[in-house]
Amino acid sequence: MALIDTIEGENVAGHRPWPRVVVSERTWHLAAGQLSAGQWQLLGLWGDAGAVHMAVLDGSAGEIAVLTFLCKGGTFPSIGAVHPPAIRPERAIRDLYGLDPIGAPDRRPWLDLGFWSVEHPLGARRDAAPARAPYDFLPVEGESLHQIPVGPVHAGIIEPGHFRFTANGEAVVRLEQRLGYVHKGIESLMAGAPIDKAARLAGRTSGDSTVAYAVAFARAVEAALQIEAPARALYLRALMAELERLANHFGDIGAICNDASFSLMHAQCGILRERTLRAADACFGHRLMMDCVVPGGVAHDLSANGVARVSTLLDEIRRVFPKLIELYDNTASLQDRTATTGVLRPEFARQFAAGGYVGRASGRAFDARKTPGYAPYDQLEFDVPVLDAGDVNARVWIRIREVEQSLALIEQILRRLPDGPTHMTLATAGAGEGLGLAEGFRGDVLVWLRIEDGRVARCHLRDPSWFQWPLLEAAIEGNIVADFPLCNKSFNCSYSGHDL
Amino acid sequence: MRRILFENLARRPLTEAPPPKDDAALAELAASVDRAARRRLGRSLSIREVDAGSCNGCELEIHALNNAFYDLERFGLRFVASPRHADVLLVTGPVTRNMREALERTYNATPDPKWVVAVGDCARDGGIFAGSYAVAGGVSQVVPVDLHIGGCPPSPLQLLKGLLALLEQKPDR
Numbered sequence: 001m002a003l004i005d006t007i008e009g010e011n012v013a014g015h016r017p018w019p020r021v022v023v024s025e026r027t028w029h030l031a032a033g034q035l036s037a038g039q040w041q042l043l044g045l046w047g048d049a050g051a052v053h054m055a056v057l058d059g060s061a062g063e064i065a066v067l068t069f070l071c072k073g074g075t076f077p078s079i080g081a082v083h084p085p086a087i088r089p090e091r092a093i094r095d096l097y098g099l100d101p102i103g104a105p106d107r108r109p110w111l112d113l114g115f116w117s118v119e120h121p122l123g124a125r126r127d128a129a130p131a132r133a134p135y136d137f138l139p140v141e142g143e144s145l146h147q148i149p150v151g152p153v154h155a156g157i158i159e160p161g162h163f164r165f166t167a168n169g170e171a172v173v174r175l176e177q178r179l180g181y182v183h184k185g186i187e188s189l190m191a192g193a194p195i196d197k198a199a200r201l202a203g204r205t206s207g208d209s210t211v212a213y214a215v216a217f218a219r220a221v222e223a224a225l226q227i228e229a230p231a232r233a234l235y236l237r238a239l240m241a242e243l244e245r246l247a248n249h250f251g252d253i254g255a256i257c258n259d260a261s262f263s264l265m266h267a268q269c270g271i272l273r274e275r276t277l278r279a280a281d282a283c284f285g286h287r288l289m290m291d292c293v294v295p296g297g298v299a300h301d302l303s304a305n306g307v308a309r310v311s312t313l314l315d316e317i318r319r320v321f322p323k324l325i326e327l328y329d330n331t332a333s334l335q336d337r338t339a340t341t342g343v344l345r346p347e348f349a350r351q352f353a354a355g356g357y358v359g360r361a362s363g364r365a366f367d368a369r370k371t372p373g374y375a376p377y378d379q380l381e382f383d384v385p386v387l388d389a390g391d392v393n394a395r396v397w398i399r400i401r402e403v404e405q406s407l408a409l410i411e412q413i414l415r416r417l418p419d420g421p422t423h424m425t426l427a428t429a430g431a432g433e434g435l436g437l438a439e440g441f442r443g444d445v446l447v448w449l450r451i452e453d454g455r456v457a458r459c460h461l462r463d464p465s466w467f468q469w470p471l472l473e474a475a476i477e478g479n480i481v482a483d484f485p486l487c488n489k490s491f492n493c494s495y496s497g498h499d500l
Numbered sequence: 501m502r503r504i505l506f507e508n509l510a511r512r513p514l515t516e517a518p519p520p521k522d523d524a525a526l527a528e529l530a531a532s533v534d535r536a537a538r539r540r541l542g543r544s545l546s547i548r549e550v551d552a553g554s555c556n557g558c559e560l561e562i563h564a565l566n567n568a569f570y571d572l573e574r575f576g577l578r579f580v581a582s583p584r585h586a587d588v589l590l591v592t593g594p595v596t597r598n599m600r601e602a603l604e605r606t607y608n609a610t611p612d613p614k615w616v617v618a619v620g621d622c623a624r625d626g627g628i629f630a631g632s633y634a635v636a637g638g639v640s641q642v643v644p645v646d647l648h649i650g651g652c653p654p655s656p657l658q659l660l661k662g663l664l665a666l667l668e669q670k671p672d673r
Contacts, residue, residue: 115597115598115600115601116597116634117597117633121633121634153602155582156581157549157559157562157563158551159556159559160551160552180598181553181596181599182554182593182598182599183634184594184596184632184634184635185633185634185635189628189629189631189632200628201628204555204557204629205555206556207555207556207557207560208556208557208560210557264501264504264505267567267568268504270564270566270567270568271514271568271569273564273567274567274568274569277564287655288557288560288653290557290652323503323504327501327504331501495556496554496555496556
């Protein structure tokens with residue numbers, strides 16, 4: 001039986017490609033039970049005017065549905081009360097919309113750190129002088145414990161966030177994250193924005209995943225407006241997405257090794273990353289390929305010498321990368337740092353529906369390119385590597401294997417690249433609702449939006465980090481403080497993508 | 501590991517300058533950054549990067565300054581871990597309201613003489629994020645800025661040019 005058939009409620013017309021159903025309180029509770037029992041997985045939970053929406057995945061059937069609960073009286077039954085992955089999204093909903101999750105286990109603010117001059121900026125917006133209450137970190141009790149506060153400004157060239165470590169000697173007893181520092185109010189800027197401006201905002205939600213966000217956003221728009229981008233554009237999007245994956249994986253593999261003081265790998269991977277960015281620049285006119293994917297297609301066709309540039313890049317990677325893998329695998333001092341460090345147990349990855357290398361290194365095989373799948377990946381052959389160890393080493397190996405898969409994918413894309421147009425014009429007064437998923441290097445990016453009169457009325461962007469950040473807290477437990485940078489880099493969660 | 505090290509020893513460096521024939525601009529830049537940095541600071545300029553709200557695109561390109569192609573350290577420019585050690589704050593992003601205080605405190609923790617370089621289009625005036633309830637505005641809304649380096653994100657080459665401009669144009673402090 002299809003997932004949608006099991007959800008009782010009123011089907012909303014014009015929501016594509018998967019159904020959206022307005023449900024009763026009873027069905028909302030049943031859904032929470034399905035999530036808690038592991039029958040369904042949480043893909044996203046976000047607010048709207050007087051309502052909350054929840055995207056769920058039936059993993060065994062590969063089906064997706066959106067449930068909507070109308071918040072009469074400004075409240076909704078907390079999903080987080082029985083399904084912990086929903087706790088942070090609900091705290092964010094409360095900050096942004098003022099909608100109150102009844103029964104929520106954690107009632108502290110999440111994105112609102114007390115510096116805004118408005119309260120509930122997306123809901124019943126109310127001007128309010130910033131009220132800065134001290135933040136209550138979770139209590140830790142025991143003998144000989146000390147706390148280490150880190151951030152928001154960190155020592156490296158990285159994004160801001162606060163980490164509160166409680167340690168017993170060298171061993172971390174508890175890590176508690178406090179995020180929200182780079183909250184820019186992207187979803188409020190999108191409300192009422194023309195589609196092209198909203199697309200640029202989507203592409204700047206997390207700069208390292210600009211292609212993935214642009215693809216997810218474009219797919220959501222195209223679903224809402226019932227159009228399909230031309231075949232050549234779909235292939236070029238996939239080319240960009242795989243180049244982005246390569247560049248980020250090279251950067252990550254090098255940076256993880258660097259955090260174990262093995263700078264040779266960092267230098268060598270940095271060269272491959274730079275070569276990839278230069279090829280992207282030569283092909284599409286931007287090193288990170290920002291604004292190159294647009295709703296309706298792609299902004300530019302591949303440059304005249306693009307195929308040759310990419311082929312040269314692939315040759316270089318195939319020549320150099322195997323030697324680096326061998327180096328990683330044969331360096332005992334490096335393995336000593338990465339193997340058995342920062343273990344994420346598979347049951348947590350499953351429970352949180354963790355995407356990307358975080359999930360796949362801990363036994364969760366989900367990849368949006370396969371399930372639900374989207375063009376052109378349904379016409380291409382590739383494997384999704386999965387490991388069970390869940391340690392830093394496994395997260396490195398997933399990246400290594402994904403680099404190999406991306407190389408094979410790019411070869412297929414170049415071979416099969418169709419001719420034809422690369423863009424189609426959008427209707428100026430379209431309307432509808434759409435959900436788009438795209439597999440970024442970090443995991444699945446979800447974009448949901450409602451278009452009215454050719455403008456974005458409401459858009460929600462869910463970074464994979466939402467369901468990875470909490471797992472870092474679990475993975476670091478019992479490890480030494482000095483291994484935190486290594487664990488953190490192996491997760492490489494996005495602050496900006498999470499904070500929005 | 502030995503094999504890779506030997507191969508690299510035998511190979512010409514990837515470093516773009518000095519002086520690559522195919523990229524004259526970078527070669528020129530490389531030499532002049534070097535001269536100016538020596539004159540002002542005795543071949544030493546310590547940079548503290550502060551992300552005040554960026555999408556992390558700028559961070560990626562600032563990172564690239566350290567790779568084998570741009571190799572920032574050969575000019576005596578280097579990134580440091582603490583504002584206490586810094587001569588320059590390299591600030592990215594529109595300054596979010598949530599980061600405003602942290603940026604001010606970082607600035608106040610940096611000893612004089614100090615310069616602030618705002619990196620990226622949104623660091624100038626908030627860019628595409630301007631007008632949000634959560635954004636304070638460009639970097640100059642919060643701390644005095646000596647130089648803006650535009651771009652979304654600026655390429656490593658643009659960043660290098662910007663640092664040169666700072667060294668060439670700012671009076672001694």
